[in-house]
Amino acid sequence: MSNVVITAENLGKRYTIGHQRGRGDQTTFREVLVQNARNLWNKSRDLIAGKPVIAGDTLEEVWALKDVSFEIKRGEAVGIIGRNGAGKSTLLKILSRITEPTTGRVTIKGRVASLLEVGTGFHSELTGRENIYLNGTILGMTRAEIKRKFDEIVAFSEVERYLDTPVKRYSSGMYVRLAFSVAAHLDPEILIVDEVLAVGDTAFQKKCMGKMGSFSREGLTVLFVSHNMMAIKSLCRKTLWLVDGYPFKIGSTDEIITNYLRDTITLEDNHLPSLVSKLPPDPAIRIVDFRIAQNNRITIDLLTSEETLIEIEYEVLQATWGLRIYFDLCDVYQDIIIRSFHDENEDEVQKMMPGIYKSTAIIPANMLSPRNYEIIIRATIHNIRTCTGDGIHLIVNVKENRRINLGYPDQKTPAKIRPTIHWRMENILK
Secondary structure, X not given: OOOEEEEEEEEEEEEEEEEOOOOOOOOOHHHHHHHHHHHHHHHHHHHHOOOOOOOOOEEEEEEEEEEXXXXXXXXXXXXXXXXXXXXXXHHHHHHOOOOOOOXXXXXXXXXXXXXXXXXXXXOOOOEHHHHHHHHXXXXXXXXXXXXXXXXXXXXXXXXXXXXXXXXXXXXXXXXXXXXXXXXXXXXXXXXXXXXXXXXXXXXXXXXXXXXXXXXXXXXXXXXXXXXXXXXXXXXXXXXXXXXXXXXXXXXXXHHHHHHHHHHOOOOOOOOOHHHHHOOOOOOOEEEEEEEEEEOOEEOOEXXXXXXXXXXXXXXXXXXXXXXXXXXXXXXXXXXXXXXXXXXXXXXXXOEEOOEEEEEEEEEOOOOEOOOEEEEEEEEEEOOOEEOOOOOEEEEEEEXXXXXXXXXXXXXXXXXXXXXXXXXXXXXXXX
């Protein structure tokens, strides 16, 4: 018996969108009447012909998905990643039977529970209690089966106090809590979850991730779309990367995410003015420029044997106590490995006076392992605010060019950093 529970064969989804002609400021009343009459005629004609009614003077066909093929086995947790507009949500809607593909076909074996967006599958006028029974019925469960799971659903969602309140009065977080609880506890064989979990608080997200992880261990199948690479990594061993509706790559999650994160940042030149220009303005400081360098060469392709310089130029606009420049060195899942401030060696809080400065951090040679890292540059006023929003993010690639232990040429370290550690060995037997 085949272990494959989802098979997609050459899936494609085409949408027709409308565009309005630019009318400018000189459009006359008569032209507006004529245009509206033409639109009404076009809509009526499409309606009579059984075609979808689309507003607009001109129509354009757009492929949200094209030639998507894959197989998913029972018990697999599969991540789906890609930029906004890559076709992730469209794919999940096809798999959830919400929309039909234009081309290709999909075969699914098992009961599917979906959580695609806030509000999906709930009736806003019904209470939380009534929606639990409604969703269970849609999934094909009997009232007795739903009743048996009812207390568990309510306990997981933590919305017992509002159970008899119409869900239209729920906050988005409460809505997601109840929706996920229903989808996760009504015995699905396949669980499909979109980015909707990002609406919930951190504690509930962690709770949901644990639940989905237990599904996979119990032999259930999970499809998970998220922009949170750490969440994808912790849950999924296999990941599908979509680019403009096409399946760009599918394979090991570690490999796919590493390549995806590196691909998402494009560099206009070595001084990266585009990244600097996106920083929000702040009355205390302005980042002027920054660069990563090795051996007097500006680069994002680093060597393990060279020390790495992180140079940050900035203008202090007003005298400020506790103004600090710092960087985070993270792995590609945004776990912080090193955090370092420009004033770490000072014994007391410093006052920065107006002027233009350059601060340079030096990462010693043979500190970094051969892998991709993310360097994040920020400025902050201690205990008051962050001055640079989300900061400047840059992916760098460290390549091996000198083995530390030449006696073991095939050895590769799993460590995220590998500083040179000096050992001492003594023969203590006399």
